[in-house]
Amino acid sequence: MKQAIHPIRGFTLIEVLVAITIMSLMAVLSWRGLDGMTRAQSQTQTRADEILTLQAGLMQWRSDLDNITQLAAGGNSAPMDWDGRVLRVTRRNTMDPSQGVLVVAWTRRINDAGGQWLRWQSSPVRTRNELDQAWRQAEQWAQSPGDEEKKKEIAISPLDQWQVFFYRGDAWSNALSSDASAGPINVLPDGVRLMLTLPQGQTLQGDLTLDWIRPTLSGGKAA
Numbered sequence: 001m002k003q004a005i006h007p008i009r010g011f012t013l014i015e016v017l018v019a020i021t022i023m024s025l026m027a028v029l030s031w032r033g034l035d036g037m038t039r040a041q042s043q044t045q046t047r048a049d050e051i052l053t054l055q056a057g058l059m060q061w062r063s064d065l066d067n068i069t070q071l072a073a074g075g076n077s078a079p080m081d082w083d084g085r086v087l088r089v090t091r092r093n094t095m096d097p098s099q100g101v102l103v104v105a106w107t108r109r110i111n112d113a114g115g116q117w118l119r120w121q122s123s124p125v126r127t128r129n130e131l132d133q134a135w136r137q138a139e140q141w142a143q144s145p146g147d148e149e150k151k152k153e154i155a156i157s158p159l160d161q162w163q164v165f166f167y168r169g170d171a172w173s174n175a176l177s178s179d180a181s182a183g184p185i186n187v188l189p190d191g192v193r194l195m196l197t198l199p200q201g202q203t204l205q206g207d208l209t210l211d212w213i214r215p216t217l218s219g220g221k222a223a
Helices: 013-066 128-143
Strands: 080-082 086-091 102-111 114-121 153-158 161-168 171-174 183-185 191-198 206-213
Touching: 013 086, 013 102, 013 114, 013 153, 013 191, 013 206, 086 128, 102 128, 114 128, 153 191
Parallel strands: none
Antiparallel strands: 080 086, 080 183, 086 102, 102 114, 114 153, 161 171, 161 191, 191 206
């Protein structure tokens, strides 16, 4: 008895086109999902990097103030100097105290991308002449830095504005006011207030205030 032969039925052109269209849509949706995840991860990493960089800068600012050192009188012996553009301090060399002290400076500079908060640090200095030279270099760096001065700077964070206030006589005053004795400071203030205005478009934006209290301050004053 012969068996009936049934012809093998394939897909029609329309069915193939429908299947291809569905697979294409699924591929597009999958790609968009992966692309969105990649973008979100990149943005999260960028924000985390911005926050960590700013935190590191603020910790360095506090460390510089914590380690201010007063040297013997003569030359540029003032431990701190503020002229409205740059804050310069003489600090201990915590990495290797035997190599001498350090002169560090903080300023804000305008470049093509906007304002930038910067820190500069000298090589260790041992003699009075080296100290005087480092102070002049720090001032030169803040005003019109050359290639040599720029080699010792570190970019901290984009910055629109910054202000410095001193805490003296149980009150805060602008560091450039006559009461604050702008310029070389032989007697350190009880506290230093740093006010930063961070630009729009950053993870952290708006105004940020950081108060520093002199570690040797007694009497429990609060800033």
